Amino acid sequence: MTENSAILDTMPKLLARNVSKFGDSPAFREKDLGIWQTWTWKESSEEIQKLSKGLIKLGVQEGDHVAVIGRNRPSLYWSLLACQHIGAIPVPLYQDAVAEEMEYILSHCGASFAIVGDQEQVDKILEISDRLKGFKDIVFVDPKGLRKYDEKNLHSLADILKIGSSDSAELDKELKSRVEKVAGDTTCVLLYTSGTTGKSKGVVQTHQAIIGASGGANQHDSWTHDDYLLSYLPMAWVGDFMISVAQGMGAGACINCPEGAETMQVDLREIGPSIFFGPPPLWERLKTSVFIRIEDAAFFKKAAFNYFMAHAEKVGRDILEKRKVGLFDRMKYSLGNFLIYAPLKNMLGFSNVRIAYTAGDLISAELFDFYRSLGINLKQLYGQTEASVFLTMQGNDEVFSDTVGKPIEGVELKIASSGEILYKSVGSFKEYYKNPKATSETKDKDGWVATGDAGYIDEDTGQLRIIDRAKDVGKLKSGALFAPKYVENKLKFFPNILEAVLFGDKKEFCVAFLNIDMTAVGNWAEKNNISYSSYQELAANIEVANILKEHVEEVNMALAKDPVMSGCQIRKFLVLHKELDPDDGEITRTRKVKRAFINEKYDDLVSALYSDNGSVDTKTEVTYEDGRKGYLEATLSIVDATIYQLQEAAE
Numbered sequence: 001m002t003e004n005s006a007i008l009d010t011m012p013k014l015l016a017r018n019v020s021k022f023g024d025s026p027a028f029r030e031k032d033l034g035i036w037q038t039w040t041w042k043e044s045s046e047e048i049q050k051l052s053k054g055l056i057k058l059g060v061q062e063g064d065h066v067a068v069i070g071r072n073r074p075s076l077y078w079s080l081l082a083c084q085h086i087g088a089i090p091v092p093l094y095q096d097a098v099a100e101e102m103e104y105i106l107s108h109c110g111a112s113f114a115i116v117g118d119q120e121q122v123d124k125i126l127e128i129s130d131r132l133k134g135f136k137d138i139v140f141v142d143p144k145g146l147r148k149y150d151e152k153n154l155h156s157l158a159d160i161l162k163i164g165s166s167d168s169a170e171l172d173k174e175l176k177s178r179v180e181k182v183a184g185d186t187t188c189v190l191l192y193t194s195g196t197t198g199k200s201k202g203v204v205q206t207h208q209a210i211i212g213a214s215g216g217a218n219q220h221d222s223w224t225h226d227d228y229l230l231s232y233l234p235m236a237w238v239g240d241f242m243i244s245v246a247q248g249m250g251a252g253a254c255i256n257c258p259e260g261a262e263t264m265q266v267d268l269r270e271i272g273p274s275i276f277f278g279p280p281p282l283w284e285r286l287k288t289s290v291f292i293r294i295e296d297a298a299f300f301k302k303a304a305f306n307y308f309m310a311h312a313e314k315v316g317r318d319i320l321e322k323r324k325v326g327l328f329d330r331m332k333y334s335l336g337n338f339l340i341y342a343p344l345k346n347m348l349g350f351s352n353v354r355i356a357y358t359a360g361d362l363i364s365a366e367l368f369d370f371y372r373s374l375g376i377n378l379k380q381l382y383g384q385t386e387a388s389v390f391l392t393m394q395g396n397d398e399v400f401s402d403t404v405g406k407p408i409e410g411v412e413l414k415i416a417s418s419g420e421i422l423y424k425s426v427g428s429f430k431e432y433y434k435n436p437k438a439t440s441e442t443k444d445k446d447g448w449v450a451t452g453d454a455g456y457i458d459e460d461t462g463q464l465r466i467i468d469r470a471k472d473v474g475k476l477k478s479g480a481l482f483a484p485k486y487v488e489n490k491l492k493f494f495p496n497i498l499e500a501v502l503f504g505d506k507k508e509f510c511v512a513f514l515n516i517d518m519t520a521v522g523n524w525a526e527k528n529n530i531s532y533s534s535y536q537e538l539a540a541n542i543e544v545a546n547i548l549k550e551h552v553e554e555v556n557m558a559l560a561k562d563p564v565m566s567g568c569q570i571r572k573f574l575v576l577h578k579e580l581d582p583d584d585g586e587i588t589r590t591r592k593v594k595r596a597f598i599n600e601k602y603d604d605l606v607s608a609l610y611s612d613n614g615s616v617d618t619k620t621e622v623t624y625e626d627g628r629k630g631y632l633e634a635t636l637s638i639v640d641a642t643i644y645q646l647q648e649a650a651e
Contacts (some may be wrong), residue, residue, distance in 0.1 A: 026254075051161055054164030067114040288520050310330055411424070
């Protein structure tokens with residue numbers, strides 16, 4: 001048993017431990033107006049105590065659901081912890097969710113209160129407040145733009161803190177009583193799933209589940225209070241809650257909050273975190289930004305980059321993993337590190353990173369190898385909201401691009417006869433909130449939880465390999481395996497491709513939708529004097545289609561070398577006239593493709609790809625930034641791609 005699981009079984013106990021053990025060490029940092037502000041564990045605890053008493057005075061009861069919405073900032077993390085201190089249940093929501101999404105979650109959990117970041121969140125809740133039964137008050141952090149609001153249920157966080165700082169024996173007594181009631185089996189947080197396959201489900205997690213899972217993960221990679229984290233991922237995502245809150249507090253690490261999304265990269269370089277977590281889309285975006293800069297670089301610099309990156313691809317991983325490499329290759333890599341790799345890591349903000357993680361979706365082997373070849377200790381882990389994230393993790397001496405590690409302490413895995421991954425874990429969820437049917441379908445009476453993912457244990461490494469979502473894996477009419485995510489990840493390795501959606505289950509061949517990356521393709525268009533006024537116009541350009549055709553055929557050529565995956569080569573594709581958008585329900589807030597929804601919404605386009613037509617006319621409903629609905633009409637070209645024979649590629 002770890003210290004966390006054996007003794008410190010609640011978040012309030014963890015905080016008290018940190019105050020006692022690391023009191024004067026930095027706990028939270030926030031960049032505001034270009035200046036970093038720091039709070040120690042002792043100072044943070046004082047703020048949380050004041051906030052706890054202020055919320056009690058406001059009327060927050062034990063068992064109340066309190067929505068927490070906004071960008072990453074210490075005051076909102078303190079709000080999560082304050083709710084846990086007083087027996088309330090925090091419910092983090094995505095700050096970019098539209099009002100209708102918020103209405104569903106707030107109504108489903110019966111939230112009584114909301115603590116929000118700014119005016120935008122206030123406006124969304126006020127818009128739907130008359131449809132929320134039992135909803136009472138909103139607490140806001142940033143007063144900007146709210147001075148003339150006269151709603152009686154609006155309160156500033158500063159006022160709540162002021163109330164909580166007043167000398168009140170009654171409030172002190174009530175807070176002490178509530179904290180003492182919080183136990184390991186008390187609900188710690190209500191986290192909603194991304195809703196890839198339908199409506200989001202509320203995952204009820206207890207304190208002991210959260211701490212048990214995070215404690216095992218901390219022990220696996222030896223987290224300490226000297227570690228620094230950059231907390232930039234959405235607070236509603238389980239990955240941020242576990243890493244920034246549970247793991248950060250469990251280790252006593254410092255949690256650093258950037259000023260905003262637009263300054264994240266600069267703030268990352270300034271902080272120089274020792275531990276960094278990013279889902280695959282982030283690693284894809286960072287690589288795209290690197291290659292765009294190189295394309296704009298002078299000839300010598302570009303040539304040096306290509307030369308040394310080719311060498312890094314050859315020996316970089318071996319050097320990182322301390323395998324035998326020849327003296328000449330080591331010297332050449334050292335020169336490359338001086339000229340290319342170290343400056344590049346510094347530019348990305350990874351100079352001090354000792355461990356980098358990726359999870360949340362499958363990552364392509366090419367992208368994974370790219371970062372490790374630079375000397376960045378990027379590792380994969382596997383988990384889900386229902387498991388408090390952590391199921392498997394890679395060790396420093398057993399990192400493979402096509403696996404996601406071995407089970408951590410407290411986790412058992414098995415593979416069902418259908419190929420679906422099942423687990424038991426100390427971090428297993430208690431239940432789906434108000435959904436006993438889904439709970440019983442997911443978790444059996446013996447505690448085994450069905451992940452919905454298909455995979456197997458690799459015989460050579462003993463590590464788990466993920467194939468795809470179980471429901472997405474199918475077969476072509478020929479009987480060949482259809483695993484769309486594997487192919488989509490290969491396509492997204494190219495900087496020009498932002499998203500890809502593959503179709504082919506029960507069909508004669510595979511086809512695909514592609515989204516262009518506006519940054520990468522826009523940069524190409526500018527360099528080639530190609531004018532455009534919108535995403536739609538650039539996506540319809542015939543030269544863009546030809547570039548993407550080259551990418552598709554390169555992927556097809558790679559697939560042809562794999563007897564298992566050769567059937568997934570793409571015969572036809574089209575470039576969508578709009579980006580897949582969470583506001584349109586096409587992808588989740590964590591950028592996971594809602595495959596069934598897209599198949600239904602764009603049924604006319606899928607049918608056209610399986611016809612003999614060279615183009616297709618379409619009309620699509622879209623959601624604008626202000627919430628208005630409209631329609632987008634376009635004529636899309638259907639592009640044929642070369643299919644390669646297995647025997648040719650296998651030679």
